[in-house]
Amino acid sequence: MKVQGTLKALRSLAVGVALVVSASPLALSVAHAKSALSLGIVLEPPHLDPTAGAAAAIDEVTYANVFEGLTRIGPNGEVLPALAKSWEISEDGLTYTFELQDGVTFHDGTPFSAEDVKFSLDRARAEDSTNAQKPLFAAISAVNVADEDTVQVTLSEPVGSFLFNLGWGDAVIVSKESAAGNKTNPIGTGPFKFDRWIKGQEISLDRYEGYWGTPVALEEASFKVIADPNAAFAAMMSGDVDAFPNFPAPETLIQFEADPRFKVAVGSTEGETILAMNNESGPLSNKLVRQAISHAVNKQALIDGAMFGRGTPIGSHFAPHHPAYEDLTGTYTFDPEKAKELLKEAGYAEGFTATLKLPPPQYARRGGELIRSDLQKVGINLEIVPLEWAQWLSEVFREKNYDFTIVSHTEPMDIGIYARDDYYFNYKNPAFDDIITQLNRETDEEKRYALMKQAQEMIAADAVNVFLFQLGKAGVWDANLQGLWVNSPIQANDITGVSWKN
Amino acid sequence: MFSYGVLRLLGLSLTLFAASIVVFVVLEVLPGDPAQVMLGISAQEDTLAALREQLGLNAPVLTRYVDWVLGMLQGDFGISYTYNVPVSELIAERAAVSLPLAAIALILSTAIAFPIGIMAARFRGKALDTGIMGLTQVGIALPNFWFAILLVYVFAITLRLLPSGGFPGWDQGVLNGLEALILPAIALALPQAAILARVMRSALIDVMSEDYIRTARAKGLSARVTLWRHGVRNALIPVLTILGLQFSFLVAGTVIIENVFYLPGLGRLIFQAITQRDLITVKSGVMVLVALVVLITFIVDLAYAAVDPRLRRGR
Secondary structure, three states: OHHHHHHHHHHHHHHHHHHHHHHHHHHHOOOOOOOEEEEEEOOOOOOOOHHHOOOHHHHHHHEOOOEOOOEEEOOOOOEEEOOEEEEEEOOOOOEEEEEEOOOOEOOOOOEOOHHHHHHHHHHHHOOOOOOOOHHHHOOEEEEEEEEOOEEEEEEOOOOOOHHHHOOOHHHOOOOOOOHHHOOOOOOOOOOEEEEEEEOOOEEEEEEOOOOOOOOOOOOEEEEEEOOOHHHHHHHHHOOOOOEEOOOOOHHHHHHHHOOOOEEEEEEEEEEEEEEEEOOOOHHHHOHHHHHHHHHHOOHHHHHHHHHOOOEEEOOOOOOOOOOOOOOOOOOOOOOHHHHHHHHHHOOOOOOEEEEEEEOOOHHHHHHHHHHHHHHHOOOEEEEEEEOOHHHHHHHHHHOOOOOEEEEEEOOOOOHHHHHOOOOOOOOOOHHHHHHHHHHHHOOOHHHHHHHHHHHHHHHHHOOOOEEEEEEEEEEEEEOOEEOOOOOEOOOOOOOOOOEEOO | OHHHHHHHHHHHHHHHHHHHHHHHHHHHHOOOOHHHHHHOOOOOHHHHHHHHHHHOOOOOHHHHHHHHHHHHHOOOOOEOOOOOOEHHHHHHHHHHHHHHHHHHHHHHHHHHHHHHHHHHHHOOOOHHHHHHHHHHHHHHHOOHHHHHHHHHHHHHHHOOOOOOOOOOOHHHOHHHHHHHHHHHHHHHHHHHHHHHHHHHHHHHHHHHOOHHHHHHHHOOOOHHHHHHHHHHHHHHHHHHHHHHHHHHHHHHOOHHHHHHOOOOOHHHHHHHHHHOOOHHHHHHHHHHHHHHHHHHHHHHHHHHHHHOHHHHHHO
């Protein structure tokens, strides 16, 4: 009897499983309506408030889509009007008067006014602010509401890049009523409103019908979190995801390029990737040694070997697509013999031993191996220490307990970090600090560009770091999609201009 | 039976207590500052200090430990540093994926392993046995993530029958949910089934050489009835042990499969929380998993007793 029972149970179990398996294809016919977009992102944002966290993934979902600032940054890095329709700058560069857009409402229906601008900027620069980019607002001395549609911002000293700074995701305008809840239920003024978030899986946005500006073509968009390169490949190939603007599996791009269903777009980012050197650590405090190392590293081999050819050589800490870029890639050509000579001159003919601490990204882990073998050839032995991000931040970035590290600096226009006191490179050059101070004060574009060039030249001459390459970005998307950004002047996935062909 | 259960429960509470100390201490010494991870490299010192205060990271160690344990006893698992929602909510959401996935995988693996394990034992040394053992050997050797990728290529990319990954949420329909779990469940189940089948086979072979089996045959029971009534039942103890271990593994140890199928499961939650230094989520999440494993062990212990009456009286 018992035997029969068990067998029966097993048999019905098998039937049940078979039913589930065979029934499934029926449920699968979720064809794509041509007004929905499913977009892959590698990292899940920790929360959705761009004014309270550094994670780029927050902007990758919310920037321009959900939240807007006074200004915004366009696809090629230009400053465009957003919630401010126009502005005037006083002669001395200290007072900015912003004229605001009309008819703007937040997604919860509250009208937007000058008071919200004041609230947002004051909140970002307040003492207890947890804004990750607080220095952006450091120069603001007062924010005054002139009338409902006009805001006056007074600075304590001129800031040349102030309009650009206001275009960062960290400077978006939020409403007093909803600011506290933005981490889980973001409420902005953008053309998309937050719908739902399945943690670990996807974030969905819906079109906001009350949007003040040009209505967007998409009705809904979902951002799917897919970290694994294989899964990303499969999701694109199977059509589960329509676009992957920052595709994590560069080695499979050839397959997409050969497939007419897809478009592969290779663009640039703001990521200056450097072999950072601790300018106060032993031999590295000697400029000759740093120059020798700059000659010893084969940068093109690094781009080809570690990045599958996707990266642009740079000679200083500056993005090649910027108008003020100066090509300094010839400063330190790949020349191991020269490197050995310089090391000899510096008194390190026998070479030395040092550590290379690597954060998790592939450019660092893959690049680290290549750099180690390059430096070995000139007598420098590197011990590679892989770290996770949190460890890297505390050991390398804060405690400056390192000799070499590889990292990509992805903030836009960040050459000013070389003037910071106590920054992790330990670079100290008063002449350079002067240039940056002047640059901050200067509002005339021509003069600013000249100063930027000087700054680029100076850190290249000092060989502060080895400037490896500008991080490339490869996006893959459905060939019928249009309007996605090819370049990444800021880390964002602006889908406000995206639509399906026909 | 009753005192057996009480003793077991007491032991389990002690295990949990010990685990809470280990988990807490390990995370205390883990390098990395949660505030810095959240605010990134441009953050100023005062901003970091403000956030640390907000997160309650400045309180003394002992206070934080006691608060944490007392909170958990009252069902309060803390607020995630990064997601800013109660950890219990996060865990519940993820468990809604991980537990059904583990259950389906376990059912599949049992459904495969039991018949073939028993079959192999029954036809020991015959061609069928050799064939089954060969297959299970392959099953054990297969890395499950590789097998998972293979499944995706065949069923999602080539045949386009099933989604390549992701989980739509149970509110989008049970069928849609199950559909998303089929491939991951198969990928998880096959290697487990291979192990289970081998355990089943060897346990059954051991049992079948016992004296009481000969006695059973001698008193006139057929080979089939002997196998099922006396053989399989007695072989179940080692099999149950493995089943318990497998279920624990399937709930907590599937982070690789979750990555391949980008499923929002418990393993990935904790893995992500570690890299983001969302310490409270790691602590409470790990404790929930420990509790779950402990609970499964307890259930397996009870199941032993149910299968083997000697244990009920024994201890």
